[in-house]
Amino acid sequence: xxxxxxxxxxxxTIDTLEKLAFLFASPVEAAPEVEESLLTTVRVxxxxxxxxxxxxxxxxxxxxxLAANMLGAMDGEPLAPxxxxxxxxxxxxxxxxxxxxxxxxxxxxxxxxxxxxxxxNRPAWAAPAACxxxxxDNGICRVRMRVDAGAAPRSADGAAPGSAATR
Amino acid sequence: MAVNILVVDDSAVMRSMIQKTLLLSGLQVxxxxxxxxxxxxxxxxxTQWIDLVIVDINMPVMNGEEMxxxxxxxxxxxxxxxxxxxxxxxxTRIERLQRLGVRFIHKPFTPEAIRDTIKEMLGNEVFxxxxx
Numbered sequence: 001x002x003x004x005x006x007x008x009x010x011x012x013t014i015d016t017l018e019k020l021a022f023l024f025a026s027p028v029e030a031a032p033e034v035e036e037s038l039l040t041t042v043r044v045x046x047x048x049x050x051x052x053x054x055x056x057x058x059x060x061x062x063x064x065x066l067a068a069n070m071l072g073a074m075d076g077e078p079l080a081p082x083x084x085x086x087x088x089x090x091x092x093x094x095x096x097x098x099x100x101x102x103x104x105x106x107x108x109x110x111x112x113x114x115x116x117x118x119x120x121n122r123p124a125w126a127a128p129a130a131c132x133x134x135x136x137d138n139g140i141c142r143v144r145m146r147v148d149a150g151a152a153p154r155s156a157d158g159a160a161p162g163s164a165a166t167r
Numbered sequence: 168m169a170v171n172i173l174v175v176d177d178s179a180v181m182r183s184m185i186q187k188t189l190l191l192s193g194l195q196v197x198x199x200x201x202x203x204x205x206x207x208x209x210x211x212x213x214t215q216w217i218d219l220v221i222v223d224i225n226m227p228v229m230n231g232e233e234m235x236x237x238x239x240x241x242x243x244x245x246x247x248x249x250x251x252x253x254x255x256x257x258x259t260r261i262e263r264l265q266r267l268g269v270r271f272i273h274k275p276f277t278p279e280a281i282r283d284t285i286k287e288m289l290g291n292e293v294f295x296x297x298x299x
Contacts, residue, residue: 093225
């Protein structure tokens with residue numbers, strides 16, 4: 001969509017990581033080349049004023065730290081994979097819920113479906129409406145948001161819709 | 168007076184975070200019950216004595232707004248103090264819920280937001296002295 005949408009997505013994700021899990025992240029200009037198999041990804045779909053989806057991918061150490069911090073695990077032992085996945089699902093849910101008003105405005109209503117794991121060999125979204133890549137101490141967090149064809153969200157900088165660029 | 172609480176959220180991690188926040192808030196906590204959606208939440212309300220409901224909006228099977236509407240259609244449930252903890256960004260929906268008397272806390276929340284909201288709803292009496 002626009003650089004403003006990318007910037008807003010990065011802001012929302014940074015804020016969510018900090019408040020939800022005490023993780024501090026900063027945007028990186030160029031997303032590093034990372035094998036998809038080294039990332040864990042969840043996707044969440046939404047419908048309402050417009051429809052689309054959002055996916056969040058974390059590298060392994062970041063995922064473990066996210067879950068441990070959210071659950072207050074103190075013993076240093078890694079949490080069970082299902083707990084780590086549940087933490088990532090909640091991160092995606094919160095980022096999506098906080099990003100939608102930036103695109104649709106405060107009056108727009110959405111229904112956010114339950115997040116689900118996305119396999120590494122999933123079909124990629126051709127033209128995300130917004131995307132960002134963040135660097136953390138132990139790895140990366142990558143977020144992409146998709147708005148379906150025919151949807152007309154207000155862009156994060158107030159620009160006319162339909163200006164999505166292929167990424 | 169210890170407060171029995173029902174936490175309704177489809178994320179087990181979020182239910183655990185809310186439970187830990189409640190236990191650290193200074194609130195005199197009795198029993199904490201959990202449910203994964205609005206339907207399970209209503210079932211719990213039918214079988215347990217609950218003093219406070221904390222509920223998410225977006226959940227499978229029955230969402231939080233439907234659960235709250237059903238609570239308000241039943242005399243025995245409509246007076247239970249209810250807090251919505253959600254990512255909901257629609258002012259239209261938030262105001263619709265607030266007209267039903269529920270309080271709203273935005274995710275990601277701070278522990279202070281949970282504590283202060285419960286204090287405003289239930290009063291200082293349900294908190295240990297040191298947290299007043």
